[in-house]
Amino acid sequence: MADIKYEDMREKLDRIDKYTNIEEPCKKDKTAWECVQLSRRVNRPGVKEYIDLICDEFMPLSGDRLFGDDHSMLGGIGMIDGRAVTIIGNVKGSNLKENIDVNYGMSHPEGYRKALRLAKQAERFNRPIITFIDTPGAFPGLGSEERGIGEAIATNLKELSTISVPVITFIIGEGGSGGALGIGVGDKLYLLENAVYSVITPEGFASILMKDPSKAEEAANIMKMTAKDLLDMEIIHGIIAEVEEGAQADPEFTASLIKKTIIKDLDNLCSKSKEALVRYRLNKIRSIGSTVETKSKNQILTKVLQKLGDEI
Amino acid sequence: MSKTIQCPSCHEEINEEEFLKSNKVCPFCNYHFRLKSQERIDLICDEGSFKEVFTNIKTSNPLNMEGYEEKLEQQREKSDLEEAVIAGECKIKGEDALLCVMSFDFMGGSMGALVGEKITETMLQGALTDTPVIICTASGGARMQEGIFSLMQMAKTSSAVSLMNKCGVPLFIVLTHPTTGGVTASFAMLGDVILSESGALIGFAGPRVIQGTIGEKLPDGFQTSEFQKEHGFVDAIVDRKDLATTLNYLIRTHKG
Ligand SMILES: [Zn+2]
Numbered sequence: 113m114a115d116i117k118y119e120d121m122r123e124k125l126d127r128i129d130k131y132t133n134i135e136e137p138c139k140k141d142k143t144a145w146e147c148v149q150l151s152r153r154v155n156r157p158g159v160k161e162y163i164d165l166i167c168d169e170f171m172p173l174s175g176d177r178l179f180g181d182d183h184s185m186l187g188g189i190g191m192i193d194g195r196a197v198t199i200i201g202n203v204k205g206s207n208l209k210e211n212i213d214v215n216y217g218m219s220h221p222e223g224y225r226k227a228l229r230l231a232k233q234a235e236r237f238n239r240p241i242i243t244f245i246d247t248p249g250a251f252p253g254l255g256s257e258e259r260g261i262g263e264a265i266a267t268n269l270k271e272l273s274t275i276s277v278p279v280i281t282f283i284i285g286e287g288g289s290g291g292a293l294g295i296g297v298g299d300k301l302y303l304l305e306n307a308v309y310s311v312i313t314p315e316g317f318a319s320i321l322m323k324d325p326s327k328a329e330e331a332a333n334i335m336k337m338t339a340k341d342l343l344d345m346e347i348i349h350g351i352i353a354e355v356e357e358g359a360q361a362d363p364e365f366t367a368s369l370i371k372k373t374i375i376k377d378l379d380n381l382c383s384k385s386k387e388a389l390v391r392y393r394l395n396k397i398r399s400i401g402s403t404v405e406t407k408s409k410n411q412i413l414t415k416v417l418q419k420l421g422d423e424i
Numbered sequence: 425m426s427k428t429i430q431c432p433s434c435h436e437e438i439n440e441e442e443f444l445k446s447n448k449v450c451p452f453c454n455y456h457f458r459l460k461s462q463e464r465i466d467l468i469c470d471e472g473s474f475k476e477v478f479t480n481i482k483t484s485n486p487l488n489m490e491g492y493e494e495k496l497e498q499q500r501e502k503s504d505l506e507e508a509v510i511a512g513e514c515k516i517k518g519e520d521a522l523l524c525v526m527s528f529d530f531m532g533g534s535m536g537a538l539v540g541e542k543i544t545e546t547m548l549q550g551a552l553t554d555t556p557v558i559i560c561t562a563s564g565g566a567r568m569q570e571g572i573f574s575l576m577q578m579a580k581t582s583s584a585v586s587l588m589n590k591c592g593v594p595l596f597i598v599l600t601h602p603t604t605g606g607v608t609a610s611f612a613m614l615g616d617v618i619l620s621e622s623g624a625l626i627g628f629a630g631p632r633v634i635q636g637t638i639g640e641k642l643p644d645g646f647q648t649s650e651f652q653k654e655h656g657f658v659d660a661i662v663d664r665k666d667l668a669t670t671l672n673y674l675i676r677t678h679k680g
Pocket of ligand 1: 431432433434435436450451452453454455
């Protein structure tokens with residue numbers, strides 16, 4: 113049904129995308145390695161600080177209803193500028209005791225399943241979802257594998273790709289691999305100016321591909337993991353500015369830009385029909401890194417969406 | 425005198441004729457030797473029924489990573505494969521299907537944009553034409569040379585599974601040794617039915633990484649297909665000789 117409308121909307125949204133940068137970073141560029149180090153600073157603001165600064169009210173919710181409650185995955189319902197939203201985010205911890213409790217932000221399957229439970233709950237009550245990513249990756253351990261960390265992440269990717277409410281994601285620190293992507297499939301993706309997003313850590317890249325773990329700095333610079341790189345490659349929609357010294361020096365500044373971005377995006381995304389929202393998201397996901405010649409790009413997807421019509 | 429092959433697991437000498445007749449499974453200890461993509465296709469598909477599709481999808485070097493193109497060229501010569509996955513239409517004991525076969529022989533079966541694209545297009549084609557899709561996995565995870573683009577293939581392939589689900593078209597996964605990383609954390613764990621070969625390494629994090637975290641030896645049989653079945657992530661472990669019959673049964677029973 114909405115095929116013609118969809119094309120119009122895509123063009124319109126693409127145009128809007130280009131203007132989502134709230135503030136052009138005006139400082140001199142940091143190297144990728146400097147960003148990696150800033151993104152991992154222990155005093156870098158985390159999801160809890162941003163919730164405090166952005167939400168009028170917030171109520172955390174616990175548990176995946178299957179196994180337990182993973183403290184490394186925070187979830188709950190907040191009010192932003194009079195609008196109810198579900199917020200999900202990785203918690204790294206701000207002191208040693210907390211770091212250990214949350215495995216430095218590395219979630220077990222129950223963390224991803226809690227995120228999914230809250231996302232599906234949000235969908236039932238038509239609440240937009242905001243996610244904050246800050247994790248080196250999913251937790252690599254016995255319990256994690258026994259309880260199916262692969263299945264948990266995979267199911268989140270599948271479900272989030274067609275969830276019928278807007279999903280806006282901010283990578284606020286480290287965006288590491290599948291563990292980050294597990295709460296990172298959505299309509300809008302932003303990186304904080306000094307945040308990073310990559311398929312593997314620079315240390316991992318250096319030791320596997322360069323056969324020398326001490327070359328992490330060199331690896332970071334060729335991996336194209338900074339906000340600027342990712343914007344150039346059209347992986348993200350925009351960059352959220354930080355003050356020169358980094359977000360830890362002025363969390364209010366960055367939080368106010370995140371809040372403005374959320375309000376602006378929700379005004380836009382909430383005005384779309386659910387079908388249009390999901391169609392746009394699926395086309396976006398389908399296009400990333402496409403190596404099919406432009407002529408036939410997304411052709412089969414378009415036909416599948418036509419076949420499904422309103423059933424999407 | 426007939427040739428023999430030594431089993432790397434039990435070190436028994438296997439008669440070559442018997443070895444080929446058993447589809448490269450050790451008759452003494454059930455060790456599964458790796459199959460080449462063509463052997464896997466021959467094992468599953470009716471003779472002459474496999475027609476390769478999506479050959480227009482080509483590998484690119486999205487990060488302009490130095491040395492990647494040379495590496496690809498070397499891998500092509502070494503493995504006699506174009507890339508880490510082959511997609512095609514086929515018949516399985518008379519039933520139509522779309523089949524993707526991944527190969528660990530090509531860059532460890534790693535998933536870059538080409539692998540993600542071919543698997544996604546195959547699933548979408550299946551969803552569009554009501555044709556069941558079978559994917560035989562073998563992968564060490566993401567194609568690191570393609571950086572963030574390789575990570576995004578996880579979202580891309582998983583979104584295609586969502587569309588297959590909505591169209592009511594079945595996805596059958598056959599896990600083979602090894603299947604880890606981003607492939608495990610995407611389509612490999614999303615099959616309507618997930619089959620596995622015996623003794624395959626199946627997991628998300630690699631055993632060495634986990635050993636590094638826990639600082640002790642991993643328990644015996646950790647992350648094998650038998651382990652995954654006991655923990656509820658694999659439906660059945662199927663012998664190679666029964667694979668085509670099993671897939672045919674699944675296709676016939678998923679017609680809605
Ligand atoms: Zn043997």
